[in-house]
Amino acid sequence: MDGEIERCGFLFVHEDMVRQVTEKMPEDEKLYDLAELFKVFGDSTRIKILYALFEAELCVCDIAQLLGLTQSAVSHQLRVLKSSRLVKPRKDGKTVFYSLADDHVRTLIAQGMEHIEE
């Protein structure tokens, strides 16, 4: 009963640890949402768009030319970024300018870069 001799099917489990960790796990829904957020960062096109918006507010066409993508592809991706509240639109006549929604985007990407570069 020391937590090292309990079975899990055919496998042994460190039971005490598992119980302890279980208690500290956030709700499933929150973990799901978190994964959804990272999924949005997990595409090089979207990363490029976000990086471009680090520097300046840009319209859809600017981004398309900058990254060598079709207007449609960019628009679809901006929709994803917008629905995760990572970018925000500002409409000016026919043109829609996009910019970063908040500083979490910068921080997250910077942290990610640090990991890559070490």
Place this chain on the structure above:
Amino acid sequence: MDGEIERCGFLFVHEDMVRQVTEKMPEDEKLYDLAELFKVFGDSTRIKILYALFEAELCVCDIAQLLGLTQSAVSHQLRVLKSSRLVKPRKDGKTVFYSLADDHVRTLIAQGMEHIEE
């Protein structure tokens, strides 16, 4: 020539901005790698594994029981996490214990949570 009257196919582009941003973009390969890193975080199973390892060093079977997954599924995911240097293994006899590789994992997940929760 004020940067507002150049064409991009049928579309108008803010040329000066685009040129300026282009110069500041990191290399494509780096952006690709960054997206790959975030892709690893972009799965709720892997997020759960990482969160579990926040609390304790755990073996494959512990994680499987904790999350209600098969041993195989967990092992496959640990492989992904390991190859991104997010977790590290410690072998002890038949058992392999996994723990977080460094603190970037915590920081990144914490930042992501902040964005989710605001």
Place this chain on the structure above:
DNA sequence: CAAATATATGAACGACTGTTCATATATTAG
């Protein structure tokens, strides 16, 4: 050695995702 067990791995299948293409909507100019 053989048996038991903890983990790893390869193949395959279904589900999801990013792009393209065609088209719709919205705004401005004439």
Place this chain on the structure above:
DNA sequence: CTAATATATGAACAGTCGTTCATATATTTG
């Protein structure tokens, strides 16, 4: 109003990904 244009969106297709199942490898026990 119509024409031009900037963006958005729906459908479809190809490629990717996570799981399962079967099996291989590695370690300990007897």
